[in-house]
Amino acid sequence: xxxxxxxSMAVLVDNQAGVLSQVTRLFSRKGYNxxxxxxxxxxxxxxSRITIEVLADEDHALLLSNQLRKLFPVHSxxxxxxxxxxxxxxxxxxxxxxxxxxxxxxxxIANIFRxxxxxxxxxxxxxxxxxxxxxxxxxxxxLEQFELxxxxxxxxxxxxxxxxTITAETKERDEFNLGKNYR
Amino acid sequence: MELTGAQILIECxxxxxxxxVFGYPGGTILNVYDALYGYSDRIxxxxxxxxxxxxxxxxxxxxxTGKVGVCFATSGPGATNLTTGIATAYMxxxxxxxxxxxxxxxLIGKDSFQEVDITGISMPITKWNYLVRDVDELADAVxxxxxxxxxxxxxxxxxxMLKNVTATKAAYEPLPKSEHAKxxxxxALRGRAxxxxxxxxxxxxxxxxxxxxxxxxxxxxxxxxxxxxxSRAQEAFTRFAETVDAPVAITVMGGGGIVGRSPLATGMVGxxxxxxxxxxxxxxxxxxxxxxxxxxxxxxKPDSFAAQAKIVQIDIDRSEINKNVRTDxxxxxxxxxxxxxxxxxxxxxxxxxxxxxxxxxKTETEYDDSPDKLTPKQIFQSIAKLLPPDTIVATDVGQHxxxxxxxxxxxxxxxxxxxxxxxxxxFGLGAALGAKVGNxxxxxxxxxxxxxxxxxxxxxxxxxxxDIPVITYILDNRTLGMVRQWQNLIYEKRFYQTTLDRGPDFxxxxxxxxxxxxxxxxxxxxxxxxxxxxxxxxxxxxxCAIDTDEMVRPMxxxxxxxxxxxxx
Numbered sequence: 001x002x003x004x005x006x007x008s009m010a011v012l013v014d015n016q017a018g019v020l021s022q023v024t025r026l027f028s029r030k031g032y033n034x035x036x037x038x039x040x041x042x043x044x045x046x047x048s049r050i051t052i053e054v055l056a057d058e059d060h061a062l063l064l065s066n067q068l069r070k071l072f073p074v075h076s077x078x079x080x081x082x083x084x085x086x087x088x089x090x091x092x093x094x095x096x097x098x099x100x101x102x103x104x105x106x107x108x109i110a111n112i113f114r115x116x117x118x119x120x121x122x123x124x125x126x127x128x129x130x131x132x133x134x135x136x137x138x139x140x141x142x143l144e145q146f147e148l149x150x151x152x153x154x155x156x157x158x159x160x161x162x163x164x165t166i167t168a169e170t171k172e173r174d175e176f177n178l179g180k181n182y183r
Numbered sequence: 184m185e186l187t188g189a190q191i192l193i194e195c196x197x198x199x200x201x202x203x204v205f206g207y208p209g210g211t212i213l214n215v216y217d218a219l220y221g222y223s224d225r226i227x228x229x230x231x232x233x234x235x236x237x238x239x240x241x242x243x244x245x246x247x248t249g250k251v252g253v254c255f256a257t258s259g260p261g262a263t264n265l266t267t268g269i270a271t272a273y274m275x276x277x278x279x280x281x282x283x284x285x286x287x288x289x290l291i292g293k294d295s296f297q298e299v300d301i302t303g304i305s306m307p308i309t310k311w312n313y314l315v316r317d318v319d320e321l322a323d324a325v326x327x328x329x330x331x332x333x334x335x336x337x338x339x340x341x342x343x344m345l346k347n348v349t350a351t352k353a354a355y356e357p358l359p360k361s362e363h364a365k366x367x368x369x370x371a372l373r374g375r376a377x378x379x380x381x382x383x384x385x386x387x388x389x390x391x392x393x394x395x396x397x398x399x400x401x402x403x404x405x406x407x408x409x410x411x412x413x414s415r416a417q418e419a420f421t422r423f424a425e426t427v428d429a430p431v432a433i434t435v436m437g438g439g440g441i442v443g444r445s446p447l448a449t450g451m452v453g454x455x456x457x458x459x460x461x462x463x464x465x466x467x468x469x470x471x472x473x474x475x476x477x478x479x480x481x482x483x484k485p486d487s488f489a490a491q492a493k494i495v496q497i498d499i500d501r502s503e504i505n506k507n508v509r510t511d512x513x514x515x516x517x518x519x520x521x522x523x524x525x526x527x528x529x530x531x532x533x534x535x536x537x538x539x540x541x542x543x544x545k546t547e548t549e550y551d552d553s554p555d556k557l558t559p560k561q562i563f564q565s566i567a568k569l570l571p572p573d574t575i576v577a578t579d580v581g582q583h584x585x586x587x588x589x590x591x592x593x594x595x596x597x598x599x600x601x602x603x604x605x606x607x608x609x610f611g612l613g614a615a616l617g618a619k620v621g622n623x624x625x626x627x628x629x630x631x632x633x634x635x636x637x638x639x640x641x642x643x644x645x646x647x648x649x650d651i652p653v654i655t656y657i658l659d660n661r662t663l664g665m666v667r668q669w670q671n672l673i674y675e676k677r678f679y680q681t682t683l684d685r686g687p688d689f690x691x692x693x694x695x696x697x698x699x700x701x702x703x704x705x706x707x708x709x710x711x712x713x714x715x716x717x718x719x720x721x722x723x724x725x726x727c728a729i730d731t732d733e734m735v736r737p738m739x740x741x742x743x744x745x746x747x748x749x750x751x
Contacts, residue, residue: 022306029307059505066502072311072331075375 002057006035008087008158009061010166011050011068012075015041019073023050026067032056038089038155047075049166051157078166080158087158091136092118094126096147106146113139124149132156188318189218189349192282195325197225198360201253203244203620205229205237209257210297212284214349216255229620229649232641234261236613238268239639241279243614245272247575247597248621249415251333252279258286259297262343263304267607269339270308274604275436276413278337280328281305285314287346302343310338316345318353323367326358330369335379336500337413382499382517385524389514393495394528396469396512402537403429404467404489406452406481409436409603410474410498412596416519417441420473423522427471428534430541432460434481435588435603437474443592447538450546453481453745455585455735458544461745464489466540471495474518477507478604479741485509487744497521548589548736554705557729559583561706562658563590566628569713574626575600577615577653579635580608582664585735587630609638615653616645626717629655633683634663643696646722654716655724657689660731668734672749693724700724 013019020039027034036053056064065077080087097103106125110117115129129139136153160166186194192215196204204226208216219228231237234256241252252272256265262283272279285291286298302314311331313324321344328340358366364373364380373380397403405427411420420440424431424447431441432452441448450457452464464470470492475481477496482488485508493511496504497518504513514521550558563586566574576591577600578584584601593599600618602610615629636657646653658664663681670678693700701712703725716723738750 018302018306021303025307063502063506066504070379070500070502072372072376072379 002059004055004057006053007056007061008080008082008085008156009052009054009065009068010078010080010158011052012042012166013048013050014073014075015046015048016073019048020050022071022073023052023068026064026071027052027054030060030064032064036089036155038157040157051155053156076166078160080160084162084164085158085160087132087156088130089132089136089154089156090128090130091140091151091153092126092128093140093143093148094124094150095143096123096149097125098123102146106143109139109142115139184355185352186355187214187218187349188321188344188351188353189214190221191318191321191353191355192325192344192349193218193222193226194355194357195322196253197222198326198358198363199251199329200360201226201251203227203229204253204255205231205240205244205617206255207231207234207237207257207261208255209261211258211286211346212255212261212349214346215282215284228255229616229645231613231645233639234264235268235609236616236639236642236645238265238279238281239271239607239610239613240617240620241281242268242272242277242610243577243600243617244621245277245279245617246275246600246614247618249597250621251329252277252617254279254281256281256283257297258284258301259299261297262299262301266304266308269305269341271602271605271607271610272339273308273310275602276337276409277339278332279339280332281339281341283341283343284349285343285345288316289347291345301341305341308339309341312341312343314343314345315348318348318351321348321353322355322358323369326363327367327369327372330363330380331372335382382520383515385514385516385521389512390521390524390528392512393471393514393525396493396495397427397471397529397532400469401534402467403427403469403471403532403534404463404492405429405431406464406470406472406475407431407433407437407440408473408475409434410518411437411440413474414499414518415596416473416522417596419519419522419526421445422526423529426526426529426531428532428538429471430459430463430538432456432463433588434475434478435601438588438599438601439593439596442594448546449541451585451588454483454739454741455589455737456739456745457546457548457589458737458748458751459541459546461737461739461748462544463541465491465744465746467492469493469495471497473497473522474499476503479507482508482745483739484742484744554707557703557705557709557727559586559658559729559733560590562656562709562727563587565706565710565713566591566656569710569717570628571626573598574628575618575622577601577611577618577627577629579611579631580606581632581635582660582668582733582735583630583632583635583658585665586658589735608635611635612639612642612646612653612655615655616642616651619651619653627653629653631655631657632664633657633659633661633689636689637683640692643693643698643722643724647697650721652721652723654713655722657724657726658729659689659726660729660733662731664733665735667731668738671732671734672738673740689724689726693722696722698722698724700726702726702728704728
């Protein structure tokens with residue numbers, strides 16, 4: 001058994017009712033809890049992009065991607081290696097800050113993280129931050145000294161670095177050749 | 184021309200060459216049946232006793248003819264009654280198109296009478312499904328559904344449509360089947376999933392690599408799986424086996440992929456595999472599996488399966504590669520196309536010492552035969568003696584199924600109709616009826632057990648009404664034999680809830696349905712009853728009394744190494 005690690009998959013699908021449940025069903029049926037899920041349309045409004053992250057070893061990630069490719073509403077699937085891709089999510093944190101002193105402190109922390117204050121009321125501040133899970137975990141840990149009222153995250157969206165795209169099937173052949181040990 | 188949705192649906196069936204539909208009407212599908220009435224000179228509708236029977240009949244029709252089976256059902260319970268049949272077809276890659284109607288647009292999503300989300304329910308058990316909400320997409324959906332069902336690795340498709348879709352008029356442009364791929368959804372799908380609709384060309388380098396592996400092998404072994412049967416690749420497979428000069432084991436789904444009495448055939452492999460098959464899998468240095476997914480009934484213990492061998496998988500479905508067993512090489516493609524390529528490149532090999540070793544083990548189980556009782560082997564020997572050699576055999580699931588595959592030597596793809604993957608008890612009678620409807624010139628028999636037969640014996644009324652002459656052989660041991668066998672061997676003989684000491688009297692049951700039946704207890708009576716059934720020429724039930732404790736041998740228990748025989 002290979003090492004189990006957090007694996008990102010980007011999936012292009014028809015933007016239709018029921019497609020998301022078809023895709024997620026494949027994961028639940030095999031007992032994978034989806035760690036992160038983000039869905040949105042692409043430059044083509046008929047096509048949505050789903051970014052899914054699960055904890056899986058390399059073999060199982062490959063099997064999952066092969067089975068995803070079999071679904072007719074799925075256009076393409078790409079396993080995104082952490083080294084060669086960028087991964088980001090947006091999180092919103094609502095913090096209780098009822099005094100001027102506390103508000104200043106929260107704003108300073110937000111500035112350090114290059115987060116933005118997107119809402120303010122007499123008792124609270126809401127912060128928006130874009131980053132990967134390390135960065136979002138860090139701000140969350142620091143803000144815990146204040147009362148964290150609510151937290152929402154979009155789920156990770158990911159894309160390969162450089163010129164490679166999900167629609168170029170450049171890596172496919174290599175992926176399928178993984179099981180060939182006859183040489 | 185302007186037609187109603189129901190008429191468009193039926194015109195689309197005619198485009199596909201459909202002349203037979205199995206089904207059961209109901210409220211929401213009434214428009215379709217009303218339209219079908221107008222086409223009854225061109226499409227024959229077989230009304231079953233239960234939707235499940237219709238689903239198995241369409242499946243049996245598809246498996247035995249190689250054509251796409253078609254099954255109709257109404258919404259709600261009509262649709263859910265299909266689910267076992269859909270799952271059965273899915274697990275065995277059988278091309279069946281299921282057509283269901285749902286409640287109308289104004290009622291959907293309101294928990295209306297007989298409303299159910301059948302596209303949601305059938306999602307994990309169909310290759311593709313679609314809810315038609317607009318009559319303008321109906322023809323496109325049906326054409327796409329048929330293409331998907333029969334292409335690539337075949338499988339079931341479900342098309343659900345709202346009742347108002349079937350009543351609404353719309354323009355219908357006839358389109359010959361050969362043109363379908365150039366239009367609509369199918370065109371888009373083919374554009375991006377070309378391999379699904381046209382099997383990928385086998386990769387030349389992959390073929391060469393396998394040829395080299397075969398040349399290097401001293402002890403090659405072949406597994407003949409359901410893919411050989413589905414692609415009707417018997418000729419190419421047989422030639423391949425002869426050229427490699429390797430023993431061939433069949434899986435349950437692979438029965439008929441090679442002539443059963445071929446000198447290379449070692450019989451079934453796996454849980455109830457023969458000594459020869461299982462020892463060969465364990466001892467070989469090269470295992471080539473064609474159209475086989477190494478299910479848990481074949482590769483009982485994946486880690487130690489064919490541990491001394493390089494494992495090569497030939498499959499049309501990429502996602503099967505390395506799914507259950509880690510392979511060393513694979514070729515993606517249609518079994519026949521791949522084998523033909525291999526045959527062109529490979530020269531005759533000779534492995535006499537290895538074959539001598541493999542065939543020193545038994546290829547068929549022996550029983551204590553006596554004239555006073557019936558053993559499974561006697562039954563199948565008598566059937567082989569009295570019935571035409573091309574008799575189609577449909578089975579249910581359990582001991583009788585294993586005995587049928589062990590002792591009836593299947594000779595061509597489509598001769599054995601059995602629920603291998605899903606193991607559906609109650610599959611056999613419906614499937615046998617479908618097979619007979621699709622093959623009116625062949626003799627069709629239904630091998631069942633008393634447990635399986637009780638499940639869906641209601642289809643005897645279909646058999647009688649349409650006069651579909653099938654001979655049902657009940658291997659009647661008055662117990663749920665396979666489960667009892669496990670209780671006997673693994674659960675310290677606690678025979679709980681498996682004793683079937685109950686009615687009905689199967690002979691009287693056959694008579695109640697207007698058929699004939701006989702109960703037999705020895706070979707002489709068995710053969711007399713079989714002759715009577717053949718002479719009579721209509722549906723016939725033969726209740727064969729066999730020993731309650733007769734077991735399927737050999738047996739390797741689930742998860743054990745393939746040569747650790749629990750029973751010899």
